[in-house]
Amino acid sequence: MVGALIIALGILSAGWLLLKALSRGQTADFTAIRLALARYLALALEFQLGADILSTAISPTWEQLGKLGAIAIIRTALNYFLSREMRDERGQTSAEKPVVERAD
Template identity: 40%
Template structure:
């Protein structure tokens, strides 16, 4: 018997639960960042500030939300990598490559935008 196959079959359920946990954490991070962004937006709209201050406030809110989106994307990438290492089918590896490219591109451009506006 192949020891790798035996270990993989034994450990796979644990890693599958961990992957689901990471996916849930990524969604919670995104929801929390969205909640904070909405809360900040509402409080800035309630205050009596000038148009220039409102623009700066919106820029700050956008950058703050983008940082949560980036963190969520990084957790999702980690989750996909773990899943592909534990269950390396050709379809999973192609899916991982496609998702990592897309998420990395999104992360790159969000990060670039945050740096430009900071």
């Protein structure tokens, strides 16, 4: 349930950022909004995996352990690629910003 709440919060937050960007006419780049939503999704994946581990730890069967292993692999892979994309986007965004030197 916590994971679902985090996703809902992320959607609301990204929606708010999107509305602000649209109202200002900033429709060229939505990278910051995508990164904000991605952070919430990554956090939700961690909570979901933790919940699955706890539910299996209570009364595990071989079938449940197999399902947990598959879910853990899938969610870990999703989180890895999501984190990698966020890192790449941050690097690309910071590389695109012009460096302004101050004259002291």
